[in-house]
Amino acid sequence: MSRTDRLAALLNRSGLDRLARLSWRGLLVLNYHRIGTPSETDDPDLYSCTADDFDKHVTELAKRFEIVTAGSTQWQTGGPARRIAITLDDGYADQNVGAEILHRHGVPGTYFITTGFIDKPQHAWWDEIAWLTGTPVDLPASQWLPDGLAAAGLDPTRYRRKVNAAYKAKAGEKGEEFLAALAGWTDRPRLDQHVSADRWMTWDDVRTLAERGMEIGAHSVTHPVLATLTAQRQREEIEGSVRRLTEELRSPVDLFSYPVGARTSFDATTRALLTEMGVRRAFSFYGGVNGREHTDAMDVQRAGVFGDHTPDVVQAMSAVPGILCSPSRYA
Numbered sequence: 097m098s099r100t101d102r103l104a105a106l107l108n109r110s111g112l113d114r115l116a117r118l119s120w121r122g123l124l125v126l127n128y129h130r131i132g133t134p135s136e137t138d139d140p141d142l143y144s145c146t147a148d149d150f151d152k153h154v155t156e157l158a159k160r161f162e163i164v165t166a167g168s169t170q171w172q173t174g175g176p177a178r179r180i181a182i183t184l185d186d187g188y189a190d191q192n193v194g195a196e197i198l199h200r201h202g203v204p205g206t207y208f209i210t211t212g213f214i215d216k217p218q219h220a221w222w223d224e225i226a227w228l229t230g231t232p233v234d235l236p237a238s239q240w241l242p243d244g245l246a247a248a249g250l251d252p253t254r255y256r257r258k259v260n261a262a263y264k265a266k267a268g269e270k271g272e273e274f275l276a277a278l279a280g281w282t283d284r285p286r287l288d289q290h291v292s293a294d295r296w297m298t299w300d301d302v303r304t305l306a307e308r309g310m311e312i313g314a315h316s317v318t319h320p321v322l323a324t325l326t327a328q329r330q331r332e333e334i335e336g337s338v339r340r341l342t343e344e345l346r347s348p349v350d351l352f353s354y355p356v357g358a359r360t361s362f363d364a365t366t367r368a369l370l371t372e373m374g375v376r377r378a379f380s381f382y383g384g385v386n387g388r389e390h391t392d393a394m395d396v397q398r399a400g401v402f403g404d405h406t407p408d409v410v411q412a413m414s415a416v417p418g419i420l421c422s423p424s425r426y427a
């Protein structure tokens with residue numbers, strides 16, 4: 097049991113509420129990715145929790161806080177001092193169960209959809225990397241990894257994360273080239289794209305989310321790190337995803353979450369393009385809680401819920417987000 101687990105287990109609900117009142121005001125936006133358990137063709141880092149645990153998170157959070165949509169609430173003024181929004185990124189089919197759970201509790205969620213995965217289902221680059229790095233081997237020096245990567249001394253998780261970090265930093269428009277090179281070095285076959293058809297939501301699923309009261313935002317077409325692209329390609333990714341959602345939902349879409357979401361994943365060009373396209377709020381993913389003084393609508397901060405966060409830890413995060421959701425934990 098980690099120190100956070102022990103602290104979390106010690107606190108009952110009234111203790112948590114007292115801590116929350118003392119420690120923060122504003123809007124805490126939690127971010128989830130996949131719900132369920134990973135197979136060998138999935139990146140395990142994408143799994144936030146099981147459906148049972150998601151139900152526990154929502155049950156307890158809804159008892160203690162007003163749960164709001166990430167796009168609707170002005171958190172700087174009025175209303176309760178503390179609000180929580182629950183967001184889910186990417187558009188994986190296993191996130192449909194999240195909407196069922198939220199709906200059953202009568203609370204909203206906000207889904208950010210990568211429209212290219214719905215239009216043309218395929219394995220995401222991080223899932224391909226997880227598969228291709230399943231058995232760590234030494235990687236030679238290359239444009240992606242200037243010093244190569246020695247497998248010795250790295251457990252499979254750290255090895256996978258290092259390859260993933262190299263992709264984020266260097267692949268840019270050359271994602272396919274990166275994955276082909278990795279497949280060559282690791283001597284693993286690329287994933288069969290046919291098996292990926294049921295891993296993403298369909299457009300009917302996305303419309304059902306909206307019918308259940310979920311809020312929908314855009315998350316790019318192909319999930320690149322926007323700041324590594326030219327301005328023209330950034331425009332295509334942002335405009336393309338907003339347009340497809342607007343067409344399919346027949347209502348305007350004015351929310352966006354940055355693919356990957358680190359401070360370096362978006363830049364001044366990204367912000368200017370979003371503003372030009374009428375996006376009024378954009379969400380990052382490097383931790384943080386939005387205090388009443390936080391006014392940057394193009395960088396609304398979000399804290400990730402990860403697979404090792406037990407339900408007790410999620411409740412502790414909501415009590416002391418300044419500590420447990422701090423950006424320093426993402427560095």
Ligand SMILES: [Zn+2]
Nearest residue numbers: 185186355356
């Ligand atoms: Zn994403």
